[in-house]
Amino acid sequence: MNTVVPPTVPRPYQSYVYAYPHKTAYRPLGDNRPALRELWADEPKDALSLYLHIPFCEVRCGFCNLFTRIGAPDELTGRYLDALDRQAAAVREALGDGSPVRFAAAAFGGGTPTFLTAGELERLCDIAEKRMGADLTAVPLSVETSPSTATADRLAVLAGRGTTRVSIGVQSFVDAEARAAVRPQRRADVEAALGRIRDARIPVLNIDLIYGIDGQTERSWLSSLDAALGWEPEELYLYPLYVRPLTALGRLGADADAAWDEQRLRLYRTGRDHLLARGYEQVSMRMFRRAGAPPAASGDHACQTDGMIGLGCGARSYTSSLHYSFDYAVGMGEIRRIIDDFTTTADFSRAAVGRWVDGDEARRRHLLQSLLQAEGMEVADYRERFGTAPADDFPVELERFAALGWLDTAADPGLLRLSEQGLAHSDALGPELFSPAVRAAMAAYEPK
Secondary structure: OOOOOOOOOOOOOOOOOOOOOOHHHOEEOOOOOOEHHHHHOOOOOOOEEEEEEEOEEOOOOOOOOOOOEEOOOOOHHHHHHHHHHHHHHHHHHHHOOOOOOOEEEEEEEEOOHHHOOHHHHHHHHHHHHHHOOOOOOOOOEEEEEOOOOOOHHHHHHHHHOOOOEEEEEEEOOOHHHHHHOOOOOOHHHHHHHHHHHHHOOOOEEEEEEEEOOOOOOHHHHHHHHHHHHOOOOOEEEEEEOOOOOOOHHHHOOOOOOHHHHHHHHHHHHHHHHHHHOOOEEEOEOOEEEEOOOOOOOOOOOOOOOOOEEEEOOOOOEEOOOEEEEOOOOOOHHHHHHHHHHHHOOOOOOEOOEEEEOOHHHHHHHHHHHHHOEOOOEEHHHHHHHHOOOHHHHOHHHHHHHHHOOOEOOOOOOOEEOEOHHHHHOHHHHHHHOOOHHHHHHHHHOOOO
């Protein structure tokens, strides 16, 4: 008699897959760096996404591994915007005018874009509009901010230039938890910032919260959730805490273990159920949207298929064949060096660092970015694009997900959708779809 051995359940928190391939799989493109004009020549350009990256923060949180530096001495923000302007001019020229160029969505991220002054934010918007040709008042525009930089004058600029969504990193309304996450802030300052955002009448407010902080309990987690819900945000993102190399928490020696995994899963489920019971819809493992709230994204841009133009030294750009950016680092010394190099760059006409994307990687990316959404993926859409079905291309992976109970067996046969358990394990499921080549490149990457 054959005994069926159930598959081993992977650890639930392995990697937040917000882009594929991961930037640690990128490499310098060598002496024959491809010209942007050639890369974009045959790409559809009528529904692009535009992302402008501002790599400055007033402080760096203990969990943060984003490409950002603390402060900007010696008029560095002005020199950075000068370089961003040069880059935008070069990129727009490379896009050409042989076919329509239109941006369907825009975002300013970081770092903290509102680290810039109100006047500098005006200039940032001018770069997007006058250099790139994006109509910020006609497309969704999302901007990230922080409690200390969400000032009335900055928010007035953003509202006046067409911002439709502001995302503020709060992480916790409990001061002791904020300190434990090495995030110096006071709840009173957070509440004041949220009041200014609401006064600016920007349509969509998103609040980021983190679970898994040292000392956090279900009671304190619910307290933070209720504090956030008091502002009736259109969106809430619930992030599990990660401890990554070269971050402040990483240097303190914190690491994941089974007990922490269980704590995070428990808090995730508590938060999910709390929001669902209060009229929020789950969009992904992390994202929840209030029922009836205006959508923050464009209906005619699909991240799985449409291209992205990234401006700034921490931004990525995506064509169908190459994902490219500048060098990547987490350590402050290396970040400062890369930013300094960016500000002195004169020629932005070629891609510097990136990863070529073949047909297999394109299939993996499409499946990842679709399957990790709560609504799932229409198999017909996948077949129309690639000529095959997901089960043809990824039989082993999908059979494993089914055996783990991660696929919704009640879904229509034409819909591939995660179960409640599968959504909860998104950060384990995503990495299982990485190709061997990407895994090897990520493993060989030396953090700096």
